Structure formats: C-alpha cells, structure tokens
Amino acid sequence: AQTVTQSQPEMSVQEAETVTLSCTYDTSESNYYLFWYKQPPSRQMILVIRQEAYKQQNATENRFSVNFQKAAKSFSLKISDSQLGDTAMYFCAFMKYNNNDMRFGAGTRLTVKP
Amino acid sequence: EAQVTQNPRYLITVTGKKLTVTCSQNMNHEYMSWYRQDPGLGLRQIYYSMNVEVTDKGDVPEGYKVSRKEKRNFPLILESPSPNQTSLYFCASSGSNSPLHFGNGTRLTVT
Numbered sequence: 001a002q003t004v005t006q007s008q009p010e011m012s013v014q015e016a017e018t019v020t021l022s023c024t025y026d027t028s029e030s031n032y033y034l035f036w037y038k039q040p041p042s043r044q045m046i047l048v049i050r051q052e053a054y055k056q057q058n059a060t061e062n063r064f065s066v067n068f069q070k071a072a073k074s075f076s077l078k079i080s081d082s083q084l085g086d087t088a089m090y091f092c093a094f095m096k097y098n099n100n101d102m103r104f105g106a107g108t109r110l111t112v113k114p
Numbered sequence: 115e116a117q118v119t120q121n122p123r124y125l126i127t128v129t130g131k132k133l134t135v136t137c138s139q140n141m142n143h144e145y146m147s148w149y150r151q152d153p154g155l156g157l158r159q160i161y162y163s164m165n166v167e168v169t170d171k172g173d174v175p176e177g178y179k180v181s182r183k184e185k186r187n188f189p190l191i192l193e194s195p196s197p198n199q200t201s202l203y204f205c206a207s208s209g210s211n212s213p214l215h216f217g218n219g220t221r222l223t224v225t
Contacts, residue, residue, distance in 0.1 A: 006156075050213055095213075104158075
C-alpha cells in the first residue's frame, strides 16, 4: 500500500518570504501522480499543483512550485512571496496511474505572519 | 459550474440515530469516494465507487454504508452513529487520471 508522510505538522513564515513544505511517499509503482491540496479555514479542498511521475520537469503554478525527486520519493512544495491568504492546511497526495484511489498525508498547517 | 455538492454542511446528532449525508456531482465522473478528516491523520478513505452499482471499501469502512444507484449521486449512510464517527467528511469525484474534486465538507458531531 502507498503511504504519504508529511513530517512537519506546523510551519510559519513571514509574509513575502519563501517556505518549503516537505512530503515523502512510499510506492513500488513507476507511474503515478502527486498533488498538493490547500485547505483554508473555509475547509474547502483546493488543488494547488500536480506532478506526473513520468515528467522530469518540476511543475510550477505561479508562486507555487515543487521539487520532485523520484528516486528519493520526495515531493516538496515551495511557496514564494508568501501571502496572508496562503495560511491554510496543506496536504500532499499520491495517486496511482489508472487508479483514482488518492492517498493523503497528515497535513502541514502553514501560518503566514504579517 | 462543475461541482460536487454535499449536504448538510453541519450535522449534530445523537448516538444511534440513522443519518445520511448526500453527495452529488455534475461532471459525469465515474469515480466517487468518501473521506473522513481527523486531526493528525489527514484524509482517510471510507468507501469508493468506480461506477454505478460498483462500490468498495476504503481504509476505514466500519460503521458506514454507501450506495451508487445513479452516476451523479453517492450518499454516505451511518446506520447507528457513534461518537467516534465525529469527524469532517468529504465527498469527492474524478475522471480518469484526474485529481479529485471535493465537496465543501460535512462537519458531523455525534453526542
């Protein structure tokens, strides 16, 4: 079974600075997808970024980028120019190719301080 | 607007009183699933459905039932709720090799 580990239960960052959230996973699959979801206090689950394992290039979405290290099974999220609205719980998730079963980490609560 | 609609948003009930949380999606997705979110545990899958009339257990199915009679609807049923089922519940759907679309969550409290 696939497992996803987020080792930082809580983090904080000053507004406008950069923060990196870590995520590791365990799988024997070669094809899969990785995701970061954001859950603000409204408790909506919002997709932040997605990475296909067969793509070597790291995904980016505006201020959000990932560092995908397939051999190390690591998938960290970097948030640049942090904004107050980035305050949220962030979940790392894994999904096998051709299988919609998504596995989540325990989450990292990020606080952006003014 | 493409969405997953989940109701109610909040629910307080007593032990043993049957309840149903509804979930509906308008994206013609074949895959639907239910998760519960608890502090320190992330989201854990309760049940999932690959298509109409096809459902299967996730990681924490005890005490829950589901049905998938229509493609768009996937209700979660708690026949005899207990306090340990107090949690935040999410319904989700997705297309093939696509990320999950989530409903807005149901905060359930069982006293």
